[in-house]
Amino acid sequence: MIDLSSKLEKLSLELVEKNAHLYKVTVKLENLESILLSFLNEFGYITLDSINCRDDLEEGLFTITYCLQTEKRDHVVMVQTSIDRENATLPSMHTLWPQAEIMEREMHEMFGVDFPTHPSLIDFALEYWEHMPPMRRDFDTLEFVNSMNPFRDQRGDNLDVKVEMKKRREEKKAAKLKAEQEAAAKLAAQEQQNPDSEAQNNE
């Protein structure tokens, strides 16, 4: 395991190995800011890859994960914390990693997490969104979609594909059979005619 674990032991934190390139630390919300600061300044994790949010609806929690990388880019450390789902509030990390600003804006929009110290908590991808944040699990997407955008009235020819294909195949078969029969009948008729014409020519 990377030499980080001994450093973390001093902070009485446990480093869990997920695989050779992925490690996880779980921290309490009170310590989050100071621990992320020491990750940046003392342990050299200069890059914040992403901030992820997971909606644990059953436990009433949001699980927030900060993915960090060193300059060498050889492994990722996930710093994980949980916050209350109902009044979800987090400190903004834009002072440590500037890219956090836009990640937090997205999280605010999609999950409704509040960042009191954030400098620009404005619309990100959605505009003037007035409903529940759409990535929350209790947001009923289907109901919302049906109420906002009903389907076009169905056309009269909206048919079951399997049944129709079977019907069409049978029709095709019947048409082919009919064509064959007609061709045979035509041939027979021609053969009947031909002897007459030959006879006429001979005359």
Added chain:
Amino acid sequence: MESGFHGSDLDSSLKCKLEESGMANTHAIMEKAVNWFRSRSIFVVAYGTGCGAIEMPPTFTSRYDAERMGVVGVATPRQADLIILSGYLAYKTLRRVIRTYEQMQRPKYVITLGSCPINGGMYWDSYNTIKKLDDYIPVDVYVTGCMPRPESVIEGFVLLQERIKNGEKAGWQKYDENLKFYKDNQKRVLGGHIDPSYETDWYNLENGGVA
């Protein structure tokens, strides 16, 4: 298909049309001539709203060469006759599309590509896309397919040209006539956050709404 821009072509077609209908009305003749010219010089602003945007470059460049039919791309909506909306529309995009459409000078036409503007396509259950585009702005030609090939796009142009040539009623006339219907629908999904319109007195809709 009829060939390009030859003067004799126009003469003969006009003459035969004159003989056919026995028209003495110059205005009607002029109208027919103007419609013919109009159908052969469609200026397009291509608004790449969705995946179908990727079919625009081959349609307009040498491989399929829409320019041979007088369909040319322009820089701004104010110069355009036709707007191509290529794919699904998010609410955010719809807002811009409405503004763009209202900036265009009449006569103006709309072609959409793909199944998404017709009935949602594969984004039918997204919280952020609309389904029926013709609730919000009038659509002249739907080119179907997910996504349509440039051949189909060109077929859409041909169909539109045919309609313009015949002087059929186009979408922009419907928009003017049913302004309230369109504006109500726009307001329903966009929540009233619509930019001040070029054609509509949005704040006085009750009194007809035309600025």
